Amino acid sequence: MGKQSNQGKLDLGINRIQEKDRNYHLGGRSFYFFDFDDNIAFLSTSLILFHKDSGKELEISSGIFAEHSHFIGKMGIYKDYEIKLDDVLGTFRNFRDLNLSEIEKIAGKKQLFVEDIAHALGFPEFQWKGPSWDCFYHATFNQRPLSIITARGHHPETVKDGISFLVKSKVLPLEPCYLSVYPVSHNPTRVELGDLNFDATTAELKQRAIRASVEKAIEQYGYNSHHRFGMSDDDPKNIQLIFEEMTRLKSNYPEMSFFMIETQNGNFVKHEVGLQSLLSERTKSIPQLSFFDEFDKEE
Secondary structure, three states: OOOOOOOOOOOOOOOOOOOOOOOHHHOOOEEEEEOOEOOOEOOOOEEEEEEOOOOOEEEEEHHHHHHHOOOOOOOHHHOOEEOOOOOOOOOOHHHOOOOOOHHHHHOOOOOHHHHHHHHHOOOOHHHHEOOOHHHHHHHHHOOOEEEEEEOOOOOHHHHHHHHHHHHHOOOOOOOOEEEEEEEOOOHHHHHHOOOOOOOOOHHHHHHHHHHHHHHHHHHHHOOOOOOEEEEEEOOHHHHHHHHHHHHHHHHHOOOOEEEEEEOHHHEEEEEEEOOOOEEEEEEEOOOOOOOOHHHOOOO
């Protein structure tokens, strides 16, 4: 299918009024944590698998990788392939920054993440917007503190540059109110999260990034029992560990509210994490604005 010009852009807030947090009058804030790929947006960034015998490369999408990653090299359609972890030549090389020279920068060469976002915007919105896009737009427009917690290994500033491209392209109204940016495969970020031996899994690193973001929120905005935190992710292997970390956080901060949002396979499933229960709501093909509204209770 050929590329098409971007049609039907959002109104960029022209007819909208920024809304305060529901619990703003009580000192509470709503904090939004987002995975990026297949969640905020669908990008064409490919992962590379390697045939065990021939070494032949096979490109697959991030969505396919998330679905089959447990079985690669073991069983199923990718049993004859393997993952290589070399940042320059391996499976995730397209999810790492290029070592651009000053001449390339002057000539306008961009990091792959930014280029992939630019490429995505050449297609109709329904093809590149992820299931949490409307939540991301809502959080950005209303300047809710948000965190990007992604498996990518780019520098945090590269992630911000990619999102800035969305602003420059007028599909996002303004720059987000960043609380934190954690690309958890970025080596300095891994060190920041305490992975000094570089042996933690992506899901474990996302756990640490969630906790670090919650602690940063409390440090920056103060402790308040009316704070609310929500994390959306599409990868099934991450979701269980996210839930476990949210449960620990709920135990640490029982007065605050914690939500986990599953977005795989086009679904949008909200879970409110309780001390002894999990309240879930499944929604499909209906635009979502907030991680929290379905569970709001009048104060």
